[in-house]
Amino acid sequence: MKILIVGGVAGGATAAARLRRLDEKADIIMFERGGYISFANCGLPYYIGNEIKDKDALTLQTPESFYARFRVDVRINQEVVSIDREMKSVAVKNLRTGEEYSEGYDKLILSPGAEPVMPDIAVKSDRVLTLRNIPDTLKIKNYIETQKPGSAIIVGGGYIGVEMAENLKNAGLKVTIVEMQDQIIAPLDYDMICDVHRHIVQKGVTLILSETVTSVQEDDSGLTVILGSSEIRADLLIMTVGIRPESEIAKNAGLKVNEHGGIVVDEYMTTSDENIYAVGDAVEIVDFVTGQKNMIPLAGPANKQGRIAADNICGIKSSFKGTQGSAIIKVFDMTVATTGINEKTAKKLGLAYDKSFTYSASHASYYPGAVNMSVKVLYEPESGRILGAQVVGFDGVDKRCDVLATAIRAGLNVRGLTELELCYAPPYSSAKDPVNMAGFVIENLLEGRFKQFHWHDVDSLPRDGSVILLDVRTKMEYINGHIDGFVNIPLDELREHLDELDQKKKVYLTCQIGLRGYVASRILSKYGFDVFNLSGGYRLYHSVLGQTEHPEVIGMNPETQLPESKESKESKEETDMQSIKIDACGLQCPGPIVKLSAAVKEAKAGDILEISTTDPAFACDIEGYCRRTGNIFLGMESEKGVSIAKIKKSDDNDSQSTCSIAAGNGKNFIVFSGDLDKAIASFIMANAAAALGREVSMFFTFWGLNILRKPEKVKIKKDFMSGMFSAMMPRGSKKLKLSKMNMGGMGAKMIRSIMKEKNVDSLEDLIDMAKQSGVELIACSMSMDVMGIKIEELIDGVKIGGAAAMLAHAEESDMSLFI
Ligand code: FAD
Numbered sequence: 001m002k003i004l005i006v007g008g009v010a011g012g013a014t015a016a017a018r019l020r021r022l023d024e025k026a027d028i029i030m031f032e033r034g035g036y037i038s039f040a041n042c043g044l045p046y047y048i049g050n051e052i053k054d055k056d057a058l059t060l061q062t063p064e065s066f067y068a069r070f071r072v073d074v075r076i077n078q079e080v081v082s083i084d085r086e087m088k089s090v091a092v093k094n095l096r097t098g099e100e101y102s103e104g105y106d107k108l109i110l111s112p113g114a115e116p117v118m119p120d121i122a123v124k125s126d127r128v129l130t131l132r133n134i135p136d137t138l139k140i141k142n143y144i145e146t147q148k149p150g151s152a153i154i155v156g157g158g159y160i161g162v163e164m165a166e167n168l169k170n171a172g173l174k175v176t177i178v179e180m181q182d183q184i185i186a187p188l189d190y191d192m193i194c195d196v197h198r199h200i201v202q203k204g205v206t207l208i209l210s211e212t213v214t215s216v217q218e219d220d221s222g223l224t225v226i227l228g229s230s231e232i233r234a235d236l237l238i239m240t241v242g243i244r245p246e247s248e249i250a251k252n253a254g255l256k257v258n259e260h261g262g263i264v265v266d267e268y269m270t271t272s273d274e275n276i277y278a279v280g281d282a283v284e285i286v287d288f289v290t291g292q293k294n295m296i297p298l299a300g301p302a303n304k305q306g307r308i309a310a311d312n313i314c315g316i317k318s319s320f321k322g323t324q325g326s327a328i329i330k331v332f333d334m335t336v337a338t339t340g341i342n343e344k345t346a347k348k349l350g351l352a353y354d355k356s357f358t359y360s361a362s363h364a365s366y367y368p369g370a371v372n373m374s375v376k377v378l379y380e381p382e383s384g385r386i387l388g389a390q391v392v393g394f395d396g397v398d399k400r401c402d403v404l405a406t407a408i409r410a411g412l413n414v415r416g417l418t419e420l421e422l423c424y425a426p427p428y429s430s431a432k433d434p435v436n437m438a439g440f441v442i443e444n445l446l447e448g449r450f451k452q453f454h455w456h457d458v459d460s461l462p463r464d465g466s467v468i469l470l471d472v473r474t475k476m477e478y479i480n481g482h483i484d485g486f487v488n489i490p491l492d493e494l495r496e497h498l499d500e501l502d503q504k505k506k507v508y509l510t511c512q513i514g515l516r517g518y519v520a521s522r523i524l525s526k527y528g529f530d531v532f533n534l535s536g537g538y539r540l541y542h543s544v545l546g547q548t549e550h551p552e553v554i555g556m557n558p559e560t561q562l563p564e565s566k567e568s569k570e571s572k573e574e575t576d577m578q579s580i581k582i583d584a585c586g587l588q589c590p591g592p593i594v595k596l597s598a599a600v601k602e603a604k605a606g607d608i609l610e611i612s613t614t615d616p617a618f619a620c621d622i623e624g625y626c627r628r629t630g631n632i633f634l635g636m637e638s639e640k641g642v643s644i645a646k647i648k649k650s651d652d653n654d655s656q657s658t659c660s661i662a663a664g665n666g667k668n669f670i671v672f673s674g675d676l677d678k679a680i681a682s683f684i685m686a687n688a689a690a691a692l693g694r695e696v697s698m699f700f701t702f703w704g705l706n707i708l709r710k711p712e713k714v715k716i717k718k719d720f721m722s723g724m725f726s727a728m729m730p731r732g733s734k735k736l737k738l739s740k741m742n743m744g745g746m747g748a749k750m751i752r753s754i755m756k757e758k759n760v761d762s763l764e765d766l767i768d769m770a771k772q773s774g775v776e777l778i779a780c781s782m783s784m785d786v787m788g789i790k791i792e793e794l795i796d797g798v799k800i801g802g803a804a805a806m807l808a809h810a811e812e813s814d815m816s817l818f819i
Pocket of ligand 1: 043
């Protein structure tokens with residue numbers, strides 16, 4: 001059998017190799033118009049950016065090596081110019097000699113690919129280039145090396161455009177992307193691309209969105225690119241506005257093509273002529289998710305189709321089931337991946353879909369280097385069919401999107417995501433993988449355990465009091481930025497404020513990423529409220545609708561979404577001073593701010609503190625923290641998901657503070673100990689401070705919680721461990737022991753009687769006195785959880801609070817005492 005192949009790269013070379021593996025006797029000839037075969041198109045941008053240093057690494061095979069291994073007659077620089085279906089032959093032009101000849105076939109495989117579109121708005125120039133193959137790559141690389149252009153414009157923000165932007169930036173050029181849509185990388189939805197826009201701008205690329213290039217002109221000193229309302233200058237322009245299938249010879253031979261020029265094939269990759277197969281970027285495919293005909297040019301499908309065409313020629317009935325558009329791109333430090341359809345497509349097709357947004361750590365947050373990723377999953381609520389997924393983050397994005405791609409391909413019901421048993425150890429994932437987490441959220445939605453609303457619903461919510469808009473983050477997070485109209489009741493205090501909420505009104509909840517909102521919605525719905533939780537929380541809302549202007553224009557750091565203080569530029573030299581480094585990576589809010597606050601207290605005025613975190617909430621926290629404390633925010637940089645913020649400890653906190661709740665003369669006691677003597681000392685000092693008119697707060701954590709327990713047993717349902725634990729601990733102030741000389745309780749009794757003798761109030765009286773004097777008694781929510789203590793077991797008048805509440809009090813005090 002004689003088989004001819006047109007095109008010697010992804011689809012063509014794969015088909016040739018497979019044919020030979022299946023048939024040792026076949027006569028195989030592969031024609032390639034260019035000078036290279038089987039080259040790495042996908043690696044070309046990285047050679048331009050010097051990431052790939054060796055040009056030879058781009059060519060996976062040469063005609064000689066291909067012949068040696070597969071005995072395929074590879075004819076480079078030879079173009080197939082026409083097909084004679086009657087004669088079963090092709091006309092070939094040798095591009096070196098100009099000679100033309102014909103070659104007959106039994107079977108013909110077309111894998112001619114797609115060519116970059118060059119709109120006629122652009123002048124013909126050495127400065128205006130496209131990228132498809134090795135000669136294009138060498139042209140761009142050579143231009144950069146010899147002409148030393150200072151700037152480049154990429155027209156079109158698709159995959160290739162964005163990869164070129166990164167690589168030209170890495171090659172030292174000032175880069176601008178002009179994109180006519182309001183977003184780059186169209187397969188992603190707008191709400192998932194906003195973080196990527198910020199990242200790319202933060203890396204120094206100028207993004208011009210929603211602008212069309214109307215013409216490109218050239219003069220001696222460079223190019224002028226005319227946009228709708230402005231013009232920009234550049235030394236080099238790369239046109240990446242799309243590709244067009246190279247299907248002329250197919251069309252001229254009367255093979256069926258679609259309206260985009262895509263060659264029509266069946267599932268066996270057979271064209272409208274049974275002796276001609278076609279594969280790769282030039283063919284129309286079936287969208288695996290929608291079942292509709294489409295063009296999705298990607299290397300994976302091209303390779304698979306080449307193999308399938310070869311199989312069928314050799315009598316193996318392989319079929320191509322469709323393309324689902326699984327794609328991934330590196331955008332500087334970020335990874336952006338997608339599979340299946342996006343929300344735009346679901347909407348366009350009128351599909352009944354719902355979506356989930358989750359935000360999960362790449363691996364266990366306590367193991368160094370954990371960074372968060374955003375996961376969006378689209379599914380059909382009725383059937384549970386997964387329609388698509390998008391994942392954006394810094395680490396572990398590829399495997400999560402691949403798992404979701406596999407789930408789609410395998411027809412896994414969305415509920416099945418909860419059951420996937422994925423590899424876990426702390427450096428790699430969490431016991432609940434981000435894919436499982438997406439599944440849990442969706443399952444809860446499908447089971448009606450909570451209802452959600454989305455970032456695009458927020459602005460239309462009534463602000464007239466007819467509904468309750470509630471933000472359940474900590475006070476500090478709220479102060480640092482919140483959605484207009486939302487009031488703050490921190491999650492841990494929610495139960496105490498239930499009577500302030502009108503049960504007849506719908507409640508719209510938000511938190512930072514959706515998790516605390518879910519907990520709050522469970523609490524409220526148990527008390528009869530009709531509750532909706534903001535999917536993706538304030539983080540997503542702010543990512544999509546927050547400030548996105550170019551940082552040079554508004555002085556905004558796009559990564560941190562914080563104002564880049566003048567100080568950050570002016571005091572560049574200062575920031576080079578010796579600084580105190582704080583590693584808060586892996587800690588979740590409010591962990592990093594607590595760590596920072598403690599370090600600030602230790603630091604001297606003028607010291608620079610540099611804190612590394614992976615908690616995205618920290619970006620919001622730190623600016624507010626500086627505002628509240630009067631310390632100076634010097635800026636924040638992010639790399640690979642780790643943000644490094646610098647602050648300077650202020651010389652004069654009070655005078656620089658712009659916030660009314662700046663440090664005051666309050667007294668803050670953190671009562672960790674549950675010893676009788678230490679409890680007595682704490683309350684004596686607290687009452688003394690209150691008597692002097694100071695605001696006093698006492699934060700009870702771990703063993704200190706026992707002081708606040710009611711003496712009587714409270715009937716409450718607990719799990720076994722919690723029940724055991726709380727039964728073993730002293731129940732209330734009267735059961736506390738002395739830290740020294742307790743002597744089986746004798747010591748404690750003796751102290752009490754001596755105190756009585758000397759007219760010193762008992763601990764119980766001191767506690768009452770403190771309550772009456774307005775001392776705030778706060779029980780640490782985290783310790784309660786750990787120790788299995790419930791609110792019902794605590795004496796009246798105690799509030800529940802988190803570390804952030806304690807920190808807020810610490811900041812408003814001039815003394816914090818840890819007992
Ligand atoms: P091609 O690989 O383009 O091969 C077609 C070949 O046919 C060409 O070399 C052409 O010269 C030759 N030819 C055309 N007509 C004739 C003729 N008449 N006679 C003889 N020869 C002819 N995809 C991904 O999935 N991931 C990526 O990261 C990725 N990155 C990319 C980066 C760049 C810069 C480019 C250009 C593409 C990238 N792609 C990527 C797309 C991927 O390379 C294509 O989907 C894939 O190469 C298509 O394979 P193909 O065989 O259809 O066409």
